[in-house]
Each structure stands twice: as C-alpha cells, then as structure tokens.
Amino acid sequence: MPMHDWTRVPAGLFHDFHQTWSIHLKTALNQGRLPSGFSALVEQRAGGREPDVLAIEQGLKPEGASGDNGGVVTVTPPVTQMIFRSTRQIYARRANRIVVRHHLGRIVAVIEILSPGNKDSRGAIREFVDKTIDFLIAGVHLLLIDLFPPSPRDPLGIHQLVWAEITDESFPLVSGIDRILASYDAGEEKVAYVEPVGVGATLPDMPLFLAASMHVKVPLEATYLSAWNACPSALQEAVETGYLPQSHSD
Numbered sequence: 001m002p003m004h005d006w007t008r009v010p011a012g013l014f015h016d017f018h019q020t021w022s023i024h025l026k027t028a029l030n031q032g033r034l035p036s037g038f039s040a041l042v043e044q045r046a047g048g049r050e051p052d053v054l055a056i057e058q059g060l061k062p063e064g065a066s067g068d069n070g071g072v073v074t075v076t077p078p079v080t081q082m083i084f085r086s087t088r089q090i091y092a093r094r095a096n097r098i099v100v101r102h103h104l105g106r107i108v109a110v111i112e113i114l115s116p117g118n119k120d121s122r123g124a125i126r127e128f129v130d131k132t133i134d135f136l137i138a139g140v141h142l143l144l145i146d147l148f149p150p151s152p153r154d155p156l157g158i159h160q161l162v163w164a165e166i167t168d169e170s171f172p173l174v175s176g177i178d179r180i181l182a183s184y185d186a187g188e189e190k191v192a193y194v195e196p197v198g199v200g201a202t203l204p205d206m207p208l209f210l211a212a213s214m215h216v217k218v219p220l221e222a223t224y225l226s227a228w229n230a231c232p233s234a235l236q237e238a239v240e241t242g243y244l245p246q247s248h249s250d
Contacts, residue, residue, distance in 0.1 A: 001225050002200040003179070006147050008242035011116040013235055015095060018113050021227035022096040025111060028223050029100070029208075033216050037103055042096045093117070100210065108210050109141040111218065114158060119151040125161065133165045135186070141209035142184040143218060149178050158182070159194050166190055177201075181220070187212025 006014045022042050029040035098111040118128045135142055146158045150173065154161050159182040160171040177198040183206050185191040195204055203224055207215035228236070234245050 001202070001221075001228065003147065003197060003203055003224070004228075004239045005199045005242075006239065007116075007149065009235075009238050009244070013238065015115065016235070017227060017231060018095050018115060020230050021113060021223060022098055022111075024223040024226045024230075025218065025220075026098050028219050029098070029216070033218075034100065035210070035216075038100055038108070038210060039104055040098055040100050041104075043099050044094065044096055100208070107140055109143070109208050110135055111143045111208065112145065114144065114146040114148060116148060119148065119153055119158075122153055125151075125153045125158075128158075129161050129165065132162050136166075136184055136190060139186050141186045141211075141215075142182075143206055143208045144180065144182045144184075145206075145220070146180040146182075157196075159192065163192055181206050183207045183209065183215070185209045185212060185215075 006017070026040045026042050034040060095113070095115050097113075099107050100109040100111075102108050112132070114128070117124060119125050132142060132144070144158060144162070150157050156171055156173050157178060157180045159180050160173075162182070162184075163169060163171060171194070174196060177196045179197045179199070181195040181197060181204070183193040185193075186209070189212075193207055195206065197203060203220040205217040205219055205221070208218045209215045238244050
C-alpha cells in the first residue's frame with residue numbers, strides 16, 4: 001500500500017502505529033526469516049543518561065519533607081511569562097526498537113523506526129546519531145527506518161548525519177523522495193545500503209545484516225500493511241486527510 005504522510009498527525013498517533021509496527025516486524029522475523037539460534041525481540045529504547053537521572057530523582061526530597069542540612073525541593077510549577085512544552089522526545093524515548101539476539105544473548109542487529117522526537121532538537125538528533133555510531137563501532141548491524149522528511153537538523157536526511165561520522169562522502173537527496181531506509185553492515189568495512197522513498201511509494205524489503213556480508217530480508221511493506229490494518233479507523237482517516245475527528249456534544 002502507499003506509504004502515508006505521518007507529518008499530518010501528532011507525534012502521539014505515530015507513536016501508536018510505531019509500537020504496532022514493531023510487533024509485526026518482530027513477528028515476521030521470528031516466523032521463518034531468521035536462521036536457527038537468532039531471535040527478534042522488542043525492547044524499549046533507553047537514553048544514555050537515564051540511570052543517572054533516576055538516581056538524582058531518588059535523592060531529592062519533596063517540599064515539606066524534613067532534611068538534615070539541605071534545602072527542600074518544591075513540586076509547585078514555576079511561574080514565568082512564557083512556558084513551552086513538547087512531548088515529542090518523550091514519545092521517542094518510549095518507542096520500541098527491535099533487537100536480534102544470538103541465543104537470546106548478544107545483540108547482533110537492531111531495527112530503529114525513527115519518531116518525530118528523534119529530530120525535534122539538536123540534542124535529540126545528536127543523541128540518536130551518537131547511539132547509532134556506538135552500535136556500528138561495537139559491530140552491531142542496523143536498519144534505520146525514517147518515514148519523516150528532513151528537518152533543519154538533518155537537511156539531507158538521517159543517513160547523511162550517520163555517514164558523516166564515518167566518511168566525508170556526500171549523500172544526494174531527491175526532492176519529494178526524502179524518506180530514508182538505510183541498512184548498515186557493521187563489519188570491519190562499514191557498508192551502507194540506502195533506499196530513499198517518497199510518500200505514496202511502496203516500501204521495499206530491506207536487508208538486515210546478522211554478520212558481515214550476511215543478511216536476511218525484512219518485509220517492510222507487508223508488516224506496514226498489517227500494522228495499518230490494525231489501526232483504528234479514526235486514526236486511518238486522520239492520517240489520510242490530515243484532519244483529526246471533532247468531538248460532538250449533545
């Protein structure tokens with residue numbers, strides 16, 4: 001089916017589709033696509049500083065709590081002239097990734113479906129690229145799926161940012177065909193297999209490497225269709241028209 005324009009709906013609605021698609025991808029890989037000894041599992045992403053943040057939060061005491069020598073921390077929202085909020089990065093951190101493990105142990109490959117929050121700020125996209133490079137350096141093969149257009153933070157697409165950390169080779173983007181599917185062989189020689197696609201196009205099957213020069217095909221189109229058919233009709237209509245349903249009071 002034609003790939004949809006997910007920029008038409010809020011990030012939270014894509015998050016729901018993202019989670020569903022992850023499950024369908026995992027299921028398809030485990031039903032005969034992966035060789036014996038390899039398993040695809042769904043895991044939640046975790047930011048690199050998450051444990052440190054948790055430790056700090058556990059050490060804080062709310063307002064009114066007795067302390068030894070330190071001050072108290074208030075939970076009352078501060079008041080300023082302007083307040084800005086964004087949930088995009090929250091959704092990005094809560095999104096799933098598919099990992100392929102050998103004998104349920106070592107991670108050999110990862111499938112990442114990008115969320116709007118991965119591009120929402122310089123810090124968010126830097127964190128995503130850094131983690132991607134960490135995987136490649138560690139010899140973990142990757143498949144990146146980016147159904148969103150380039151942003152001011154990745155004007156030539158997510159692959160260009162990743163590949164610029166490895167080589168100065170440029171990557172041309174064609175106007176209107178600016179969504180990116182990129183599979184990385186993380187062997188001694190790093191190799192990128194990139195497929196630009198446009199809204200309305202059929203998603204091609206992409207390789208997922210399990211070892212250097214050895215890959216399986218990931219059925220993106222079939223799993224995308226299965227995930228789409230599992231979406232509520234109201235969500236489907238919102239994506240196709242760009243209009244959210246209106247609530248009607250009696």
